[in-house]
Amino acid sequence: MAGHGSLGRFVHHLRPGSVGCLSGTFHHSLTIRRGGFRLMSAPGSHATIDGVVYVAKTARKVVLARLVLRSRRTPNVRINGTNITIRRTEITNDHTGICISIGGGFERWGVAHGVTLLRNRIHDCGRLPATNHDHGVYVEGAVGTVIRGNLIYDNADRGIQFYPNAKNSLATNNVIDGNGEGVIFSSEAGGGEYSASYASSGNVVTRNIISNSTQRHNVESFWAGPVGTGNVARDNCLWNGAQGNIDLSAGGFLAISNIVANPGFVDREAGDFRLESGSPCGGMGPR
Numbered sequence: 001m002a003g004h005g006s007l008g009r010f011v012h013h014l015r016p017g018s019v020g021c022l023s024g025t026f027h028h029s030l031t032i033r034r035g036g037f038r039l040m041s042a043p044g045s046h047a048t049i050d051g052v053v054y055v056a057k058t059a060r061k062v063v064l065a066r067l068v069l070r071s072r073r074t075p076n077v078r079i080n081g082t083n084i085t086i087r088r089t090e091i092t093n094d095h096t097g098i099c100i101s102i103g104g105g106f107e108r109w110g111v112a113h114g115v116t117l118l119r120n121r122i123h124d125c126g127r128l129p130a131t132n133h134d135h136g137v138y139v140e141g142a143v144g145t146v147i148r149g150n151l152i153y154d155n156a157d158r159g160i161q162f163y164p165n166a167k168n169s170l171a172t173n174n175v176i177d178g179n180g181e182g183v184i185f186s187s188e189a190g191g192g193e194y195s196a197s198y199a200s201s202g203n204v205v206t207r208n209i210i211s212n213s214t215q216r217h218n219v220e221s222f223w224a225g226p227v228g229t230g231n232v233a234r235d236n237c238l239w240n241g242a243q244g245n246i247d248l249s250a251g252g253f254l255a256i257s258n259i260v261a262n263p264g265f266v267d268r269e270a271g272d273f274r275l276e277s278g279s280p281c282g283g284m285g286p287r
Contacts, residue, residue, distance in 0.1 A: 006028075007022075007026040007028050007030055007049070008028065008030060008031065010022075011030060011032060011039060012034075014034075014037040014039070015036070015037065016035070016036030016037060016061075017036060017037070018036075018037045018038075019037065019038045019039075019040065020037060020038070020039045020040070021040060021041065021042035021043075021045075022039065022040070022041055022042060022045070022047035022049075022067070023041065023042040023045040023047055024045070024047060024048075025047070025048040025049075025050055026047070026048065026049050026050065026051065027050045027051065028049075028050075028051045029051035029052040029053070029054070029071070029073070030049060030051060030052070030053050030054070031054045031056060032053070032054070032055045032056065032059045032062055032081070033056045033058050033059055034058065034059060035059040035060040035061045035062045035081065035083075035084075036060065036061050036062075037062060037063075038062075038063040038064075038065060039062070039063070039064050039065070039067075040063070040064070040065040040066050040067065041065075041066045041067055046066070046067075046068060047067055047068070048067070048068040048069075048070060049067060049068070049069050049070070049071075050070050050071060051071050051073070051076075052071050052073050052074075052075070052076055052077075052078065053069055053071075053076065053077050053078070054078045055078065055079045055080065055081040055084050056080055056081060056109075056110075057080040057081055057082075057109060057110030057112075058081070059081035059082070059084065060081060060082045060083055060084075061082075061083045061084075062081065062083075062084050062085070063084075063085045063086075063087070064084075064085070064086045064087075064089060065085075065086075065087050065088055065089065066087075066088050066089060067089045067090075068089070068090045069086075069089060069090070069091045069092075070090075070091075070092055070093060070094070071093055071096075072093060072094065072096045073096075074093050074096050074097025074098050074099070074125075074134075075097065075098040075099065075100065075101035075104060075138065076091070076093045076096075076097075076098075076099055076100075077091060077099060077100045077101070078101045078104055079100070079101070079102050079103070079112050079115050080103060080104070080105075080106070080109045080110040080111075080112050081110075081112060081115075082112070082113040082114055083113070083114040083115075084112070084114075084115050084116070085115075085116040085117075085118060086100075086116070086117050086118070086120060087116075087117075087118040087119055087120065088118070088119050088120065089120045089121075090120070090121045090123075091120055091121070091122045091123075091125075092121075092122070092123050092124045092125060093124070093125055094124060095124055095125070095126060095127060095128050095156065096125075096126075096127065097125070097126065097127065097134050098125060098126070098133075098134050098135055098138050099122055099125035099126075099135070099136050099137070099155070100117070100122065100136065100137045100138065101138045101140060102115050102137070102138065102139045102140065102141075102142045102145055103115075103139065103140045103141030103142035103165070103166075104138065104140045104141070105140075105141075106140060106141025106142075106165060107141070107194060107195060107196075110141075111141045111142060111143060111165070112141065112142040112143070112145070113142070113143050113144055114143070114144045114145075114146075115142060115144075115145045115146070116145075116146045116147075116148070117137065117145075117146070117147045117148070117150055118146075118148050118149055118150070119148075119149040119150060119286065120150045120151070121150070121151045121153075121271075122136045122137060122150055122151070122152045122153075122155070123136070123151070123152070123153045123154050123155065123271075124154050124155065125155040125156065126155050126156025126157050126180070127156055128156055129156075130156040130157055130180045130214075130215055131156070131157070132157055132180075133157060134155070134156045134157050135155060135156075135157050135158040135159070135160070135161045135179075136152045136153075136155035136158070136159050136160065136179060137152060137158075137159065137160045137161070138158075138161050138163070139160065139161065139162050139163075139166040139169055139200075140163065140164070140165065140166070141164075141165040141166075141198075142165075142166055142167070142169070143167045143168055144167070144168050144169070145166065145169040145170070146169070146170050146172075147160060147169070147170070147171040147172070147174060148170070148171075148172050148173055148174070149172075149173050149174065149286040149287065150174045150175075150286070151174070151175050151177075151271070151273055151286070152174055152175065152176045152177075152179065153175065153176070153177045153178050153179065153271070153273070154177075154178045154179070155178075155179045155180065156179075156180050157179070157180040157181065157215070158179060158180065158181050158182070158183065158184050159176035159177075159179035159181070159182050159183060159210070159213075160174075160176065160182075160183045160184075160205075161183075161184050161186065162183075162184065162185050162186060162200040162203050162231075163184065163185075163186035163187070163188065163200060163222075164186060164187045164188035164194065164198040164199065164200060164224075164225065165198035165199075165200065166200040166203055167200070167201060167202055167203075168201075168202040168203065169202075169203040169204070170203075170204050170206075171183065171203070171204070171205045171206070171208060172204075172205075172206050172207050172208065173207050173208065173284065173285060173286055173287055174208045174209075174285065174286070175208070175209045175211075175273040175285045175286065176208055176209065176210045176211070176218075177209065177210075177211045177212050177265075177268065177273065178211075178212045178213075178214060178268075179213055179214070180213065180214055180215035180216065181213050181215055181216040181217060181218070181220060181241075182210040182211075182213050182217070182218035182219055182220075182241065183205050183208075183210060183218070183219050183220075183233070184219075184220050184221060184222060185200050185203060185220075185221040185222075185228055185231045185252055185253045186200055186221060186222045186223065186224070186228075187199035187200060187222075187223045187224060187225040187226055187227065187228055187252075188224050188225045189224055189225035189226075190225070197225040197226055198225060198226075199223070199225055199226040199227060199228040199229075199252075200228045200231065201228040201229045201230050201231060202229070202230040202231070203228075203230075203231045203232075203253075204231075204232050204234070205219065205231075205232065205233045205234075205236065206232070206233070206234050206235050206236065207235050207236065207283070207284045207285075208236045208237070208284060208285065209236070209237045209239075209263045209273075209281050209284050209285040210236055210237070210238050210239075210241075210245075211237070211238065211239040211240055211241075211263055212239065212240045212241075212268075213240075213241040213242055213243075214242055215242055215243075216241070216242060216243045216247075217241045217242075217243050217244050217245065217246060217247040218238045218239075218241035218244075218245045218246065219233045219236070219238070219245065219246045219247070219253075219255065219258075220246070220247040220250070221247070221248075221250045221251065221252045221253050222250055223250055223251075223252055227250075227251060227252045228252045228253070229252070231252060231253035231254070232253060232254045232255075232256060233246070233253060233254070233255045233256070233258060234254070234255070234256035234257050234258065235256070235257050235258065235284075236258045236259075236284065237258070237259055237260075237261055237263055237280070237281035237284045237285075238258055238259070238260050238261075239260065239261060239262050239263055240262075245258075245260055246258065259280065259281075261280035261281060262280070263275060263279055263280070263281040263284075263285070264276040264278075264279040264280075264281070273285065273286075
């Protein structure tokens with residue numbers, strides 16, 4: 001069925017195993033507190049939710065697919081649930097703030113578990129000029145996040161930020177291009193925003209194309225609290241970071257078998273991040 005009228009009421013009545021199909025544009029925010037269902041565009045439609053999508057910690061096994069998620073209230077996608085998947089969806093906020101927060105405010109709202117971002121376009125997030133606070137994907141308090149096959153581009157600050165309590169994440173086969181910085185591993189000391197100290201650890205960034213960062217490095221770390229362990233950036237294709245490709249000066253991650261090469265996108269300006277024939281970055285990025 002296609003959702004009409006109250007988006008919240010429609011989603012509230014979805015039962016485990018059901019598929020909710022949307023058409024048109026919904027100028028409403030949506031809170032998801034239950035799960036076991038899929039929410040997607042109806043066949044032949046490209047439904048838009050123009051409002052904040054919040055997936056609460058009580059929600060489990062929810063799939064959001066083939067949608068447009070756009071809001072000028074940010075973060076426009078907030079996930080604190082378990083086994084939540086967003087796939088083949090466009091996520092943007094026209095340079096207003098953070099696009100996707102995974103485990104945001106986790107001390108109060110809950111650590112997110114098993115979130116998957118698969119083959120989405122995540123772009124034009126964050127205020128300009130850059131503030132150092134607005135990212136495409138912000139993994140704040142989460143375990144087992146998978147970020148695979150996405151196009152993450154033209155965001156004001158980090159393409160992906162692991163801070164301060166991202167554990168055992170996998171970011172693989174993404175294009176992360178034209179962001180303020182590409183990827184950061186980070187931590188925070190207790191007593192300020194957080195009651196305890198946290199460090200992002202066990203995060204693996206592999207087989208991505210990370211390129212053209214406009215403010216800082218393509219891959220870097222920053223430890224305001226304890227130094228993380230087990231973080232790895234390996235087998236990535238890196239190109240043209242404003243301050244360089246990898247900054248290992250703060251430690252807390254290993255850089256292994258990365259290459260520095262121009263990926264040769266088909267038409268970067270038009271958002272076509274396919275690789276030209278013979279690219280040295282073949283096999284990296286979305287497949």
